[in-house]
Amino acid sequence: MELLSNLGLGFSVAFTTTNLLYCFLGVLLGTLIGVLPGIGPIATIAMLLPVTFTLPPVSALIMLAGIYYGAQYGGSTTAILVNLPGESSSVVTALDGYQMARQGRAGVALATAGLGSFFAGCVATFLLAAAAPPLAEIAFKFGPAEYFSLMTLGLVLAVVLAHGSVIKAVAMILLGILLGFVGQDVNSGIPRFTFGIPEIQDKLEFVCVAMGMFGFAEIIRNLEKKGDRDVFTNEVHGLMPSKKDFKDAAPAVVRGTLLGSILGILPGGGAILASFSAYTLEKKLAKDPSTFGKGDIRGVAAPESANNAAAQTSFVPLLTLGIPPNPVMALMVGAMIIQGIQPGPLVMTSKPDLFWGLIVSMWIGNLMLIILNLPLIGIWVKLLKIPYRLLYPAILAFCCIGVYSVNNAAVDVYLTAFFGLVGYVLIKLDCEPAPLLLGLILGPMMEENLRRAMLLSRGDPMTFVERPLSAVLLGVAVVLLALVFAPAIKKKREEAFQEAD
């Protein structure tokens, strides 16, 4: 079987001492930043991006990937013990996880999150290995029209599944795409929206926007509230879930894994979206939804499985289509380009060792993570005792070093501060920053593909509907958009998100 021989190649790559070491380093760092609230995979990967230049390509990608899925494990620890999401994808885990901790079941909650994540990680790794080759085949049939339609679908999905107001999410996406125009127009070389700032003649550094809006703005928002948090540190014992816990959690884990895997593959998806959706689904399916929010084990099992599955399957569009479905994957594109690799369907055939080595490393990484996070939980708990007033200056320091070192430019630091201000104002006005980032990532690619498609069709916009693949993608997008604005669904959706809040 081809898959087996491919996986064999992957094992031979991932099992070298160097790659095992970088995999371990990645998941260790991932757990660390996952546990610490306020610093996420975006900041960490951005900080390490310049460093990866000196590493071999496979090792660099293995380490960066480890940070992303490792953060999903670490994030749950903080959510459960402190009622504060260590990672934005663990927001919903805090709802029931923290309640379980208050009932003295912190150990069980942690074990459920860890084992659920591990199961999800294994399934997602396998899915990635199985789904990527056929998808890459399809990708070769994609022309500019299909790429444009696919990205439109991705943006629509981001709107449909965004938290809060639909129309404001649309506006944020448009704003993101507009920000993506900043810099030189690839076709004509004309600098656009640069306001005479030489450092953004090329393009607006994505890391500045991401770190400003997510990192800085979040920290400032956290500082609005006074007072410290309670940490349930002394009560972590009895890790093993009981038989009943297993029976309750297992189906939730399976559902969360499946949902997360699907949402990870779709452009616009990713770990955050997956955890929210999985929680909502569990609540919908439960016979007695009132137990949720009061320490229901399913409320921990499903979102934690989902976010880990999604973190891994979000590599599928990146590696097959060359489209980064979320901000973290956009940074992975950066890492690949630093190494001279153009992400896309060719990666699999031209660099099979990299492709399969990365996939297998994820499985190994998950194995390392379960050991790091369950038996060694005590170490992470100690970290949580550091008060926030000492934590956030340290996080800001890391962010500043990270932003500065991407281009070795002070302007990037100023820009990040500026976007911190913009992000904070937008948060105050209830505008979610996530759709903006997606627009920023996909915007330039959309324009490029739109122009190429129009050039090929000699200016006939019907090309998007006449090409079957493109028509299907656009059709799905239109239906989704129509549904979300339909009054009945709109109400349901609002209820669903209300529950998740």
Next chain:
Amino acid sequence: MIKIRNPKDFWAGLIFIAIGAGAAIIARDYPMGTIARMGAGYFPFVLGTLLALVGVIITLMALGADGEPVGAFALRPLFVILGAVVVFGVIVKTLGMVISLALLVIGTAFGGHEFKLKEVLILAVVMAAFCTLVFIKGLGLPFPVWPAFGQ
């Protein structure tokens, strides 16, 4: 008399109108091209206009349905922290990692609610040492360690 019933959306809408219209106006200075051969201004103009339109809808809807008022801005963290970050950007090349980072830590800590001098000073020293060791010595990032004139 027009009444703003949803202040958050109202202001958000106005911001979107301003940015969208601004972008569309600036984009008109770039070559438009035709639909078959789009110039640099085509897509930005379309999207700027769209954003402004969406902004109008949001603003108008804010007049029709009730919503929460805009919460108080945490001005102290906002300006102290962002200010400290900007200062870091200005001085890091000339004063080096150790001094700039220590100042950054002290500055950002000052933006919080509690400021215990001794604790913050220790944190500043630890962070400066840690970052110098890890990022400059360990990872080889090209930051100067000390002020240029000190060497």
